[in-house]
Amino acid sequence: MTELGLAITPKEVITRFTGLSHAQLGRPLPADYRQRSTLELARRLEGVKPIEGVHAQLGQLTGPRCVCSNSRSMRLQLSLTSTGLWEHFRPHVFSAPEVGRSKPAPDVFLHAAKVFGVEPRKVLVIEDSAHGVSGAVEAGMRVIGFTGGGHTWPGHAEDLKRAGATQVVPRLSDVAAAVEEFRA
Known part of the structure; x- marks a missing residue:
């Protein structure tokens, strides 16, 4: 975006666009923008690292699980x-734009519940964006907000709570305990 003359900081991108499938910039982008940004994103995602401890945390969580994202399947798989x-998740990796409307619409969450044959009110969602929290709440699901990713900002936890998260955890190590509280 900087190359296009749009003065926007990484922090501003995170706060304005996290959880959205595309940016609303108020002006048209060049015709080759999507292709160029897709190639650059793929290049960068090849080196992405997991949040420390995520594999151990997933090992502690039992029961069915999935990913519901506004990203496209190719990006999710990469x-x-x-x-x-x-x-840990395949084949249950769901792309909102490929199953319905993108978050904050509830479509991807409802799709996942249908695939698993579970009533939405029995689903617990762990979500890091206010748009995702809103979508899960609209679907009738319970939500734990998560602010432990690399894209958090001051006020992030409050944004998740305003969107409907019942609880917000700042560290990955807190997720299993929060899930157990919901189960109880």
Whole structure:
């Protein structure tokens, strides 16, 4: 975006666009923008690292699980494979734009519940974006907000709570305990 003359900081990108499938910039982008940004994103995702401790944390969580994202399937497979997480979730990796409307619409969450044959009210979502929290709440699901990723900002936890997260955890190590509280 900087190359296009858009004065926007990484922090501003995170706060304005996290959880959205595309940016609303108020002006048209060049015709080759999507192709160029897709190639650059793929290049960067090849080196992405998982949040420390995620594999151990997933080992503590029992029961069915999936990924519901606004990203496209290709991007999801690339990032989950790069982090070693693909095997923890496949084949239950759902792309919102490929199953319905993108978050904050509830479509991807409702799709996942249908695939698993579970009533939405029995689903617990761990979500790091306010748009995702809103979508899961609209689907009738319970939500734990997560602010332990690399894209957090001051006020992030409050944004997740305002969107409907019942609880917000700042560290990955807190997720299993929060899930157990919901189960109880």
